[in-house]
Amino acid sequence: MKQRGYYLKLLIQEITAYKKTIWLWMAIRVIVKTILPFSRVLMSALVIEWLLTGIEIEQFLWQLTIGIILICFLEVIDKRLSFYFETESDIFRIKIVTKITSQILFLDYPNIQSEEGQKMYAEALGLAGSPAQLFGRIINDLMDLASAVIGIIMYATLILQVDGIFILIIAVMIIGLLIFKGQQKKINQSISEKQAENNKQNSYLRRIYGDLRLAKDIRLYQMHDWFIEIKTQITDAYVEIMRPKNKVQFFENTYLAIGTIILTALAYILSIQQIESGILNVSGFVVYVGAITLLASTITEGINDLAEMDRNLQEVRYYDDFMHQNQVFNHGEGMALPTENIRIELKNVTYTYPNQKEPALRNISMVLNPLEKVAIVGENGAGKSTLVKLICGLLLPDSGEILLNGHHQNEYNIFDYYQLFSTVFQDSFLLTYTIKETIIQGLPYDEGHYQSVLKHSGVDKMVNQFKMGDETKIVKAVDNDAIQLSGGQLQKLKLAQALYKNGPVLILDEPTAALDPLSEHEVYQDYLHFSENKLSLFISHRLASTRFCDRIIYLRDGAIVEVGSHDQLIALKGQYYTLYEAQAHYYRDNIDDSQAGEEVIEVGGVI
Numbered sequence: 001m002k003q004r005g006y007y008l009k010l011l012i013q014e015i016t017a018y019k020k021t022i023w024l025w026m027a028i029r030v031i032v033k034t035i036l037p038f039s040r041v042l043m044s045a046l047v048i049e050w051l052l053t054g055i056e057i058e059q060f061l062w063q064l065t066i067g068i069i070l071i072c073f074l075e076v077i078d079k080r081l082s083f084y085f086e087t088e089s090d091i092f093r094i095k096i097v098t099k100i101t102s103q104i105l106f107l108d109y110p111n112i113q114s115e116e117g118q119k120m121y122a123e124a125l126g127l128a129g130s131p132a133q134l135f136g137r138i139i140n141d142l143m144d145l146a147s148a149v150i151g152i153i154m155y156a157t158l159i160l161q162v163d164g165i166f167i168l169i170i171a172v173m174i175i176g177l178l179i180f181k182g183q184q185k186k187i188n189q190s191i192s193e194k195q196a197e198n199n200k201q202n203s204y205l206r207r208i209y210g211d212l213r214l215a216k217d218i219r220l221y222q223m224h225d226w227f228i229e230i231k232t233q234i235t236d237a238y239v240e241i242m243r244p245k246n247k248v249q250f251f252e253n254t255y256l257a258i259g260t261i262i263l264t265a266l267a268y269i270l271s272i273q274q275i276e277s278g279i280l281n282v283s284g285f286v287v288y289v290g291a292i293t294l295l296a297s298t299i300t301e302g303i304n305d306l307a308e309m310d311r312n313l314q315e316v317r318y319y320d321d322f323m324h325q326n327q328v329f330n331h332g333e334g335m336a337l338p339t340e341n342i343r344i345e346l347k348n349v350t351y352t353y354p355n356q357k358e359p360a361l362r363n364i365s366m367v368l369n370p371l372e373k374v375a376i377v378g379e380n381g382a383g384k385s386t387l388v389k390l391i392c393g394l395l396l397p398d399s400g401e402i403l404l405n406g407h408h409q410n411e412y413n414i415f416d417y418y419q420l421f422s423t424v425f426q427d428s429f430l431l432t433y434t435i436k437e438t439i440i441q442g443l444p445y446d447e448g449h450y451q452s453v454l455k456h457s458g459v460d461k462m463v464n465q466f467k468m469g470d471e472t473k474i475v476k477a478v479d480n481d482a483i484q485l486s487g488g489q490l491q492k493l494k495l496a497q498a499l500y501k502n503g504p505v506l507i508l509d510e511p512t513a514a515l516d517p518l519s520e521h522e523v524y525q526d527y528l529h530f531s532e533n534k535l536s537l538f539i540s541h542r543l544a545s546t547r548f549c550d551r552i553i554y555l556r557d558g559a560i561v562e563v564g565s566h567d568q569l570i571a572l573k574g575q576y577y578t579l580y581e582a583q584a585h586y587y588r589d590n591i592d593d594s595q596a597g598e599e600v601i602e603v604g605g606v607i
C-alpha cells in the first residue's frame, strides 16, 4: 500500500512536470463526465414534470430549449476535452519515451550490457510504447476513476433516500466484484511469466519472418511448414495460458448481470409501490430508476477502473526502477584529465560478465606507457575486447584497479575519462546520418582535419564512388535513398570516426577483420601515421598483423601468457611462436594453392 502511494506520487509528479495546468482541465472533465449522464435523466424527469403540471406550451418550449442547450453544451465540452486529452496523453507519453531514451544514453555501460539491464530498459519503454500502455492512458484512467467514485457516491446517496435495502445490494455487488478482481489479479500474476515468454516467442517469430537473412534459408531449405507449425504451437499455448483468466472473466460478467437485474427489479418494485402510496410521483420515478441504472454501470466501471489503477501503480515500478538505478562510475566532480603522456596501468584486474561463472579476465597486470604502440593478440574468446572495454571505462573490474597517470579511474568524471579514447570496436553501428555527419559525430568541424581523416581512413576512395559523395545517407532502413555499406566500408567509416575524434589514446579492435587484403594492407601502412603522438592499442587474433607494434601482449583464456616485441616472442619459441607459425603456414599454403605464379601481396607481414 505504501509502495502504491509512492508510485501514485511519482505519477502525479510526472504529470505535473509535464504540464501543471492539465490538472485544472482534468478536474473540469471529471465534473462534466460525472454530471452529463445524470443531467440526461434529470431532463427527462423535468419534461414529464412540466407536462404533468400543465405549464403553458410557450414556457414549456422555452424551458425545453434551455435544457437541451445546456445538455448540448456539456456534450460539446465533453467531446472537446476528450479530444484534448487524447492529444495531451499522447504528447505526455512521447515525453516519457524521450525521458527513458535520454536516461539510457547517460547510464553506465554495465547497467545496460546485462540481460537484466536490457530487460529493465525494455520494460520501462514498454510502458510508453503506445497510447494503450500505462503512460498513454494514465491521465484518462485517473479521470475515469475519479468520475466513477464521485458518480457512485452521488447515485448511492440519491437512491438510499428511497430505501436502505439498496445499501446492502450495492455493498454485496462491490464486494463480489472486488473478489473477482482479486482473483483475476492472482491469475494475472501466475500467468505473467508464461505470458511474457509466449509474447517473447511471438514477437521474435514476427520479427524473423521478414528477416532477409532467414528468408534465404526458409526458401532453400523449404522450412515453410515447419515455421507455420511453430507459430500454431505458440498460438495454441497462448489460448491455453489465457483460459483461466477468461473463465474468471465469464463468471464475473454473469455475477454482474445478475446483480444488475436484482438491483433494477427491486428499484422498479419499490418505486411502483411508492407511486401507488403517493410518496413518489412519475418524474421522481424516472430520476430514481435512472439513478439505479447509472449506479449499476458506474459500479462496474468504477471497479474496473480501480483494478486498472492498481495494475498501473504496479507497472510504474518498471519506470521507477529504470529511472532511478544506481550508476557504476563517477558522474560527479573529477580530477583534471591529462592530455599528454598518458599512462594506463592495470593492477590485478579480474572481470566476470554478469551471470557467468568463469571470469573473462584474470589477474591482469600491465602498463601502457606514453606514446607506446601495444598489440593485444590472442585467439577468439581470449578476452581482448573485454580488456579494451575495461581500459576505456565501459566495464568495472570485479577486483583490481585501473589507474590513469597514477590515479584510480574513478577519480575522474567518467565522461571526461571517455574523452581520452578514439575507438573502433568490432560490433560497429551506424546512426541514420550522412557519411560526413557520421565521421564528425557532432564535434566542431575542421575542414583540414576532416580531409586528412578521409584520406588516412580510405573513406575518400569510398565516397568518390557515391553520387552524393560524403553527403550520402547510410541507413537504408530509415532513408530510402541511403546506400547499404559493406562490412569493410563500415569499418573504414568507423576508423574515420575514431581518427576525427583524435583522442590521445587510439584503440582499434580488429579494425581490418572485414577489409579486403589491399585495404587491410593500407590500414597497416597508415597505422603508424595515424597512431603518431598517441598511446595506441591494436587488437587482433591475426598475430602477424601486429608486428609493427612496440610491444605485443599475448592473451590466452583471460590471462596474459607472454609479453614482448614480435622478434622477442618468436625467439622465445613459446605459445605466441606456435600460433604464429600455424597461422603463417595457413596463409602460405592457401596462397601457394590458389595464387601459384601470381604476385604475392604482403599483408600485415604474414606473407
Ligand SMILES: Nc1ncnc2c1ncn2[C@@H]1O[C@H](COP(=O)(O)OP(=O)(O)OP(=O)(O)O)[C@@H](O)[C@H]1O
Pocket (backbone or CB within 6 Å): 113, 353, 354, 356, 360, 378, 379, 380, 381, 382, 383, 384, 385, 386, 387, 426, 541
Ligand atoms: N556480454 C557478454 N556476456 C557474457 N560473456 C561474454 C560477453 N562478452 C564476451 N563474453 C565472453 O567473455 C570471453 C572473452 O570475450 P572477448 O570478446 O573479450 O574475447 P576476444 O578475445 O575479444 O574474442 P574475439 O577475438 O572473438 O573477438 C569469451 O568467453 C566470451 O564468450
